[in-house]
Amino acid sequence: MDNAALGNDMSAVIEADRAHLWHHLIQHKPFETIDPRVIVEGRGMRVWDARGKEHLDAVSGGVWTVNVGYGRESIADAVRDQLVKMCYFAGSAGSVPGAMFARRLIDKMPGMARVYYANSGSEANEKVFKMVRQISHRHHGGRKSKILFRERDYHGTTITCLSAGGQPQRNAMYGPFTPGFVEVPHCLEYRKQWDVANYGERAADAIEEVILREGPDTIGAICLEPVTAGGGVIVPPAGYWERVQEICRKHNILIHIDEVVCGVGRTGEWFGYQNYGVKPDFVTMAKGVASGYAAIACTVTTEAVFGMFKDDASDPLSYFRDISTFGGCASGPAAALENMRIIEDEGLLDNTLRMGARLMDNLAALQDKHAVIGQVRGKGLFCGAELVADRATKEAADEKKVAAVVADCMAQGVIIGMTNRSLPGLNNTLCLSPALIATPDDIDHITDAIDGALGRVFG
Numbered sequence: 001m002d003n004a005a006l007g008n009d010m011s012a013v014i015e016a017d018r019a020h021l022w023h024h025l026i027q028h029k030p031f032e033t034i035d036p037r038v039i040v041e042g043r044g045m046r047v048w049d050a051r052g053k054e055h056l057d058a059v060s061g062g063v064w065t066v067n068v069g070y071g072r073e074s075i076a077d078a079v080r081d082q083l084v085k086m087c088y089f090a091g092s093a094g095s096v097p098g099a100m101f102a103r104r105l106i107d108k109m110p111g112m113a114r115v116y117y118a119n120s121g122s123e124a125n126e127k128v129f130k131m132v133r134q135i136s137h138r139h140h141g142g143r144k145s146k147i148l149f150r151e152r153d154y155h156g157t158t159i160t161c162l163s164a165g166g167q168p169q170r171n172a173m174y175g176p177f178t179p180g181f182v183e184v185p186h187c188l189e190y191r192k193q194w195d196v197a198n199y200g201e202r203a204a205d206a207i208e209e210v211i212l213r214e215g216p217d218t219i220g221a222i223c224l225e226p227v228t229a230g231g232g233v234i235v236p237p238a239g240y241w242e243r244v245q246e247i248c249r250k251h252n253i254l255i256h257i258d259e260v261v262c263g264v265g266r267t268g269e270w271f272g273y274q275n276y277g278v279k280p281d282f283v284t285m286a287k288g289v290a291s292g293y294a295a296i297a298c299t300v301t302t303e304a305v306f307g308m309f310k311d312d313a314s315d316p317l318s319y320f321r322d323i324s325t326f327g328g329c330a331s332g333p334a335a336a337l338e339n340m341r342i343i344e345d346e347g348l349l350d351n352t353l354r355m356g357a358r359l360m361d362n363l364a365a366l367q368d369k370h371a372v373i374g375q376v377r378g379k380g381l382f383c384g385a386e387l388v389a390d391r392a393t394k395e396a397a398d399e400k401k402v403a404a405v406v407a408d409c410m411a412q413g414v415i416i417g418m419t420n421r422s423l424p425g426l427n428n429t430l431c432l433s434p435a436l437i438a439t440p441d442d443i444d445h446i447t448d449a450i451d452g453a454l455g456r457v458f459g
């Protein structure tokens, strides 16, 4: 069957899918009796499935990615024009969109200087881990090779990214892991580990305790999400980031911010760390960089970090000996340039702040109405509602019921998310990350659907 025929015959598509496709992060047994979901078309905030059913997408392509919304012809045109002119050359050479996007990006990131292209968030993070290890060998005599990561954070799917992963259910059965990664406690005050007034500073001090236990001389970097995404939409408490930065500077530990979710507008700033006055040494990004129109990820460093890789041209090993084949695809930066233009010209950072405030207000109103909502958290268009069986004890709501809320919204034609196979017993947070183009009506439509679903599922 040719492609055109396949495209018009959805039963053939579903059968091909059922017979041959291995979907990501989902159980397949149910597909023996129900159809796998196939998304066929998207416009703005809406997508249509193979049965023609319309959905309002409150999660930007499922995993906080399609920040500028679906069906952007100008991005498609930019990618098409670039592909016809020059599709690919290995990253040892530059490309016109590669250079121009790097400049545009660095303009948005004062203090940062260099952009290294790859094609997934995991890969961008792996680049940092390799850089930290190489810095350790070349500049610290093999010391400072350990990398700290935080409980509940996620940094990607490869074995080494899982080694830096603070979500036990993502990691289960994929060990043994890469050595040299050390966990620090999470900073979610709602699930507090210390009974203090200055929780942010206390949670940061817990990082210093780990540094002192391991020995500051053994630790090269710390890798943190600015706002934890899949681990439960955790907005750090006041004072946290300032203290983390102070501790890292004191112990000469490089700061790696994983902006794979927050990056490019999601929190209402270009980057999540810019909400907190952090001065990172490495920033990684992927999903929102080109809103999913092309695969692109960036590892961005300061000039000081870059300088450590070009200090001795006579040494054949004294540069970053790394390549990402598809990091040389020119479609990525071409799409990213247009994505950034759209965010600027359409004022989407401001819209994110306004619509994010509306979403938080609506969720707070739902919390007043539904006892099952223990806490709502968020920054920009990046929000979570943690569901509990009992507000006093904070016992997590039954995961099956949380999933039933998501399914009820889906039946209403609204796609929302939940923490998925992250933390045993704590996959109880509804996740919302609508595109940055959301209107007040879209936001109200999303929270109305959740209101109805909570009423039906929890009574």
Ligand SMILES: Cc1ncc(COP(=O)(O)O)c(C=O)c1O
Residues within 6 Å of the ligand: 063, 119, 120, 121, 122, 123, 125, 154, 155, 156, 157, 225, 229, 230, 258, 259, 260, 261, 286, 287
């Ligand atoms: C914070 C964070 N970092 C890294 C990744 C990995 O990105 P990718 O799936 O593009 O490898 C993800 C993916 O969800 C993420 O949420």
